[in-house]
């Protein structure tokens with residue numbers, strides 16, 4: 692998969708290719724990442740990429756031309772046609788289904804804005820989709836672009852070794868994760884649930900599923916709203932709730 696990012700801070704975005712799953716995906720050639728800086732596409736002495744908003748108001752707006760030229764070069768860099776995504780507070784809220792859809796594409800161009808945003812004519816001329824990563828205010832689109840890159844990279848074939856749990860990722864199953872434990876077996880008087888020490892795999896799987904269902908019901912009931920639990924899961928959840936009451 693190829694991802695091109697149009698950003699004023701390529702050094703920030705390129706951090707994803709330096710470590711972890713994303714770094715390995717780039718190293719293995721599974722993910723091809725390139726950054727394009729609009730400032731390299733300015734023609735004035737001050738390399739101006741922003742200007743004051745028509746209609747007045749606080750802050751600055753990113754100019755069309757430098758962005759347009761950067762996107763043009765990004766598009767030309769590969770023959771594969773890209774989906775052009777503007778990371779924006781006005782975008783649809785990203786979730787795992789959206790990530791899976793983006794990760795299945797051969798190519799993305801992600802536009803990361805700064806200042807108050809980008810000139811609307813650029814959105815009209817170049818942008819296919821707008822995506823937000825949540826209802827909170829960031830200083831720019833780069834971290835959002837890096838979130839998309841990370842979430843997509845994990846889903847690319849070969850990006851995760853078998854030891855990784857991408858497939859069981861709670862957001863893949865639509866449930867929150869169960870609690871996890873590792874050595875020491877007792878820490879400050881706190882032990883590990885006996886079932887996990889017994890090596891009885893069916894029992895362990897049952898316990899983990901029950902915890903996932905129970906925690907989802909307790910912390911994120913919205914994730915259960917659109918979900919019909921089968922009989923086995925309903926029984927596990929009832930058991931979890933009964934144990935809470937005890």
Ligand SMILES: O=C(NCc1ccc(CNCc2ncc[nH]2)cc1)c1csc2nc[nH]c(=O)c12
Pocket residue numbers: 778779780803804805806807808822823824825826827828829830831832833835
């Ligand atoms: O570029 C991003 N943010 C920079 C940014 C933040 C705030 C404003 C100012 N908005 C004024 C306003 N809001 C409502 C009415 N008027 C403009 C730009 C961004 C990209 S994806 C994403 N996902 C989650 N959060 C984010 O901030 C982002």
